[in-house]
Amino acid sequence: MDLKILGMNVLVALSQLVLFLLVAPLVTGWARRVKAFMQNRRGPSLWQPYFNLTKQLRKEVVVSENTSWIFRFTPYIVFTATLAIGLLIPIYTSFVPLGFIGDVIAIIYLLALARFFMALAGLDAASAFGGLGSSREMSLAAIIEPAMILAIFTVAVTAGSTSLSTIAEKMSDKLNGWDLLAPSHLFAFIGLFIVALAETGRIPVDNPATHLELTMIHEAMILEYSGRYLALIEWAASMKLLLFLTLLANIFFPWGIAASEQPTFDGVALGLGIYLLKILILTTLVAFVECTTAKLRLFRVPDLLTVSFVLSLIALVLYFILGGGASHALL
Amino acid sequence: MIDAQFFFGLSLFLYLAGAVLGALWCLRPRRSYYVSHLLALAAGISGITSSVPVLLGQSPYHITIPWLTALSNVAPSIKLFENFSLQVDALSAFFVFVISLLVVPVSIYAFGYLREYEHKQSVALLGVLYNLFILSMVLVVTANNALFFLIVWEVMSVVSYFLVTFDHEKTENTQAGFLYIVMTHVGTAFIVLFFLIFYQQAGSFDFEAFRKVAANLPDLAKTLLFVFALIGFGTKAGLVPLHIWLPYAHPAAPSHISALMSGVMIKTAVYGMLRIFFDFLKPDLVWWWGLVLLGLASLSAILGILYAVTEKDLKKLLAYSSVENMGIILIGVSLAMIFSSYQTSTFAILAAVALIAGLYHLLNHAVFKSVLFLGAGAVVSQTHTRNIEALGGLIKKMPWTAACFLIGSIAISALPPFNGFISEWLTFQALLLGFNVPDLIVKIIVPLSAALLALGAALATACFVKAFGVSFLALPRSEHVQTAQEVSSSMKWAMGSLAALCLVLGILPTAVVRLLDGVTGALVGASAAASMGVNPLTLAVPSAKIVTVAPLGLALILLIVIPVALGVAYMAGELRTRRAQTWGCGLPKLSPRMEYTATGFSKPIQLIFKSIYQPRKEIEIETDVSSYVHKRIRYELQIESPFEKYFYQPVSAFVLKISAIVRRIQTGSINTYLAYIFIALVILLLLVR
């Protein structure tokens, strides 16, 4: 019996890893597809990100002679840290076998670890572009993080914990009533959505499809990378996008998630199907925002993030003002 | 039978012996230096041995100093000298542990660091001061009598002043020392006032008497006690706005002393606060005390790091980041104060969690800040500059130092799996527990404080990307770097062991929590270790739904996933790697002048937080033929601290004005002075009759 549960858990964990790894480029592909459709373009194939990755993996690597081991080490750290998060978040079951290892704060700091090394690698090649990218990335990250923490706190107070399994489970309980309409829920969603756009370098903040030195942030940092290193970094970027969409889906719309410690086959299959559908819809939303807004000037980005920050703060305050305040006790 | 008490006495004796022998051998400076540091090393090891048993539950012990007792017998009428004893309880033991833990590697480092000061005449003095400095810190955290506490506190301040001005050839160092000694005495004055009020209530300077009288203090006295303690110890802790001395004083001292100053000396202020608020005044705690401290601590956390980000002086940057980290430590402490003020058993557990968060961060900061200061010392000893704009490319010349500095940077940026992460995680959890407090204002301040903490953490990451990236990576920016070599093996090992400690403290949190449990048990009366250590590797926080983190697991899954990354990367087999030049925008060769500078790196942050920095910019453009052809552009940027501008400058101007008035009676002529004395005498005689 114990062995069976263990086997099940190992299976769930492994499937999460594989799912996270393999679905991520598809999400990027779908986002590009939707954008192309909205801009009346034909657009590349849905599978183009996979083609890109395999192509890059087969190309020779050019490394700058000014760089140190940090430059060669970074792609692995970035890829590993991002992929490891895939083991920590609920994807289609609310119970995460390895969830005890890290909560949502740990996830934020794992992302920060990846960013730390990426920024160092940007400085390592001694080119002005890399430094520019690192500087901008770190500055924006500094204002993204408080907004993110505040949004997370709102959710955590509602659920009574920062553990993502607990949050997903509690939220799917709560959503049976009218709580989905609760303003705090909605504001926290908008706050976290803005954070997600900023963290994954999407349009109002950064443009993933440009190499224009005046505007780029993330792309400037990785300008010196090529071959398999570039493949790893781009794959990690796709996974980061998927990660944020998954967080949004499972925290704010946790319908259909398989919510027990020993999920049935049907429950898991249903959970998986609904999960993919939710990701599809959220990706479309991201692409829609990208098509309908203009990229902000770098020094206007703080304004946007302050909106996110204030929304999250209000969400938290509203949570106490409105009825939920009575049942919030964490003890 | 050799017990903890013996080792404690031994370590005190060894520090004293180090100071005395060092002074005796001052004519053979090298030998004196080695002997005194060797004795300090032994004293450190003995100090660790003496403190761990108490932390693990052995009962506290007293030590009386024989000659002081003898003194009190000579003059029995002076009640003040009644009880000059030392007490090592769990709280004291923890601080003795932290001090000793740092003394060991720092003393080892000092052996190699000697070369930096060999040409100086006063190397022997450095060893003597070093021992006295540590001895005074150990005595501060173990003193059991207010008067004795004040004496050793003053010794600590004065000795550290001498250490700050050790390189007194540079005027900036003497200025830093002056600012330091002024500020520290302002702080001490408030601590004296604090103890005087307590003395007035208790009738004795003994700590035991303080504890007895605490429960029935009048309200006014309580409030005064809080304010005086906050200002007095806040000055030492570098709490904003009393922090202004810290960024000048810490960098001025020799680097291994800076490590001790940032690592432990400023923490003696935390000791003072804990002793006062949780040992003496625990029944009197009011929730707004904690709230005031929480506000100031959050402010320190954010302002400290904001100034660190724009700093170009490597050691000053580290000093400013100490202000931030003291803020984080005090966030934990202040939350514990808020929770404790409700005086119920449930809140006591929350207080224990918050206190553990603060103490854990205290330990962590001591460790990683020492790595960073020692690393900075190694860099400065090789390049003779603290300006990071002049560094660069050091990772190739000093790989070991670079690796240690990198680990220190990762740890201080609170990134897993190193130790900074786990204590910041605990601080966030403690803040989240703050929502249980019934007072609405607390509930509103808590998320703001969490947001400031997150902002501080993210800025710290940016700050240390800058510090490490600009000084160690890319191309050398000046000839200072050309001659740099890896430092001697004693320095390497000292830094390496501390870096390893960063990892160990990061992945074995439950062991650390067990060490801290005795302290929280004594201070807030609740044990959290049982509920926090689910199993040896998983740290939990007791809330409605338990939340856990397992840093070792985190490290392990990173290790497990690495093969996946390698597998992906080498899917198409081993391919050719080509070395090439970095693209220099079409120019033939990339020069260091094209690199991003430290100022450039922090410019966006400086622009975003313009209203806080209030920068003063001066741009001068010299034109040649026409106004479109620039011959030379001079750009100067100065960041002014609002506290200095709006508080300290008016105050010092006021003092100067008063002095100018007073100067009128100071004629400098001896006859006039004698006349003053004569007049005073006559008046006194008339009055007393």
Added chain:
Amino acid sequence: MLSYSLDPKLLNQLIDLFAAFILVSSFLVLAIKRLYVHVRLYATQSFFLALVAFLVAAFGGEPHIFIAAALTFIFKVMLIPFLFRRIINRLNVQQEAQLTLNVPASLIVAAGLVLGADYLTRTILETNQTFELSRNVLTVSLSVVLMGLFTMVTRKKALTQVIGFLTIENGLFLAGIAITAGMPMIVELGVLFDVLVAVFIMGVLLYRINETFDTINVEKLTKLKG
């Protein structure tokens, strides 16, 4: 009479939600600098205000509020924004509003205002716990009033200040609905026409200011003191 019934929990939830939108539109006025968007935000805010009024009228058993809701919709959602757009087009003003306080700072101050408003309503209502619905809405309306004032204080363009003024009026209207289930009809009508007239007068004033100074920056008015 109306006999529809609605789950009271849902009704409350909906009113809270719309009140929250009203709050957010006030925030966005502070966050966004484009004048056109300010007008659109004002229209949106009024739209949600009308919705709240409609809900209270339909399900709170106060049918006379229907008229107020309808008037709000006609005047504030359609007429006043229309007038504003005309003014902007006619004056051909620069699109960006100028600020005396930057956006993040004013947003954070505004958040502080909300917290303050919350604290105030809590202490006011501590003694009087009779109404269930009103506290959140009262907090929101007080915040909206404060933020409207704040907008007027920190923005330099006269047009934005008018928006701030109108926002204050919206806040008061919301408070009226929330607390007393509507003020007497005549008061509401009076206020509405007052606002309309105010907009007309301000429009005329704006033309004057613009003619005299070639801008609608109120900074320039300091020159008038001679």
